[in-house]
Amino acid sequence: MQPAAPPTAYDQALRPQFHFTARTNWINDPNGLFYYKGTYHMFFQHNPDGIDWGNMTWGHAVSTDLVHWHQLANALTPDALGTMFSGSGVVDWHNTAGLQKGKTPTILLFYTAAGGTSTESAGKPFTQCMAYSTDGGVTFTKYPGNPLIPEIANQNRDPKVVWDAAGRRWLLALYLEGDMFELLHSTDLLHWHKLQTISLPGCDECPDLFPMTTHPHGHQYWVMTAANGHYVVGDMVDGRFMFQGSPVVSDYGPNFYAVQSWSDIPRSDGRRIQIAWMRGGQYPGMPFNGQMSFPCVLKLHHDAAGLRLSRWPVREISRFYSGQQQWHDIKLKSGTQLTLKPDTGLWDITMKVKCEAGTTITLTVNGHDITYIRNMLNSMDSGAPLNLQHGILNLRVLADVTSLEIYGDKGRVSLTGCVLPVNGASGIAIKCDGGDAKIVSMTVHSLHSSWLSGK
DSSP states (O other): OOOOOOOOOSOOTTOOSSSOOOSSEEEEEEEEEEEETTEEEEEEEEETTOSSSOSOEEEEEEESSSSSOEEEEEEEOOBTTBEEEEEEEEEETTOTTSOOBTTBOEEEEEEEEETTSSSTTTTOOEEEEEEEESSSSSOOEEOTTOOSBOOSSTTOEEEEEEEETTTTEEEEEEEEETTEEEEEEESSSSSOEEEEEEEOTTOOSOOEEEEEOSSTTSOOEEEEEOTTSOEEEEEEETTEEEEOSOOBOOOOSSSEEEEEEOBOOOTTTOOEEEEEEETTOOOTTOSEEOEEOOOEEEEEEEETTEEEEEEEEOGGGGGGEEEEEEEEEEEEOTTOEEEEOOSSSOEEEEEEEEEOTTOEEEEEETTEEEEEETTEEEETTEEEEOOOBTTEEEEEEEEETTEEEEEETTTTEEEEEEOOOOTTOOSEEEEEESSOEEEEEEEEEEEOOGGGGOO
16 A cells, blocks of 8 residues: 655646545545535545555545535544445434434434454444534544444445435435345434335445425425436335336446435525546546546436436536636538637536537547537547437536536536546637537636635
């Protein structure tokens, strides 16, 4: 294992500038996401002692706007039951667990104690445990009655807890093995009972479970996602989660994993906000390893295939905007290219392009191609099916130092991936081949660094 990295000023050449990274060392899954009194809390799988995976600990960061993050002291560290694998967090507003002190609601973190992954826990199984905070999420104490849930299947892990208001109960989704997941229920967050076993073909790890509607006063559905972002939509019928069909792909990119959403977003806000670990990124010579995706709002809508989710960057991204360029009604002849002057290299790009059938559209961002051809959106050696609406290609692209996040058709498809800078490549270009096209509209926002306002 490589040694821990030295302190950093967040100014390295390959440091993402508007995506969360740890000050130093390894990170992976986002964990324990909750909102409380104006602050978004994000915990994450972290190795505080090295740049590679291992020694799993819960790192902790907070933000008041989802874009500027401040890393705090680690929240959960390995113990005799195991290292700290992934899980979730909730605010116990009504003191159902009976742990509240004074008027401050208790905040609970549910996690997997990964037995056998450290010398101290040798020979022990994977069990589900809980830690709690009585000071608003500043400090956490591990529950003395751990583990709450004994081993159900070998290496069962990643408990996701959510409140079911209609059923007046807590639900917990747990990964078992293969493509199998378990749902459990509780009235006090301490004693859990098996409810049902669910198969999600092509899926494993890191379940998320949450209610959603297609509009504010519509029917409440339930959505369940797995680590790869694939999801199913269903209903609670007689207390059990029922759905039809196979899991639907959410993001087609190469680095979208361990998706989770925030709990306890106020009803006045109403958003379901999701984030993922962008796994697989390589950062040569950097003191950190790994980054999170940019937070997105999920929306549930009907289309010809049924109920589907879309993903769209949170509106707070505008706090990064440092400049804007716009174009309208620009005709492109087949084989021609429009090149835009580079500046920061950090971009939020939105565009609408009307193109003839058979036309190939290529958007090049800092040397990386994003190509639409024959109802496919391709980039980073991955592809997403995308049918044009009225012959209009709608795209949005977030470009950071080491990532691209691409959204098609208002977020109905997306491609999330890690990239490395292309030597000498900077700026934006758009071209068409095999037919003419027209840029109906294009807006390019230049972004400043999230670290400019402090660390």
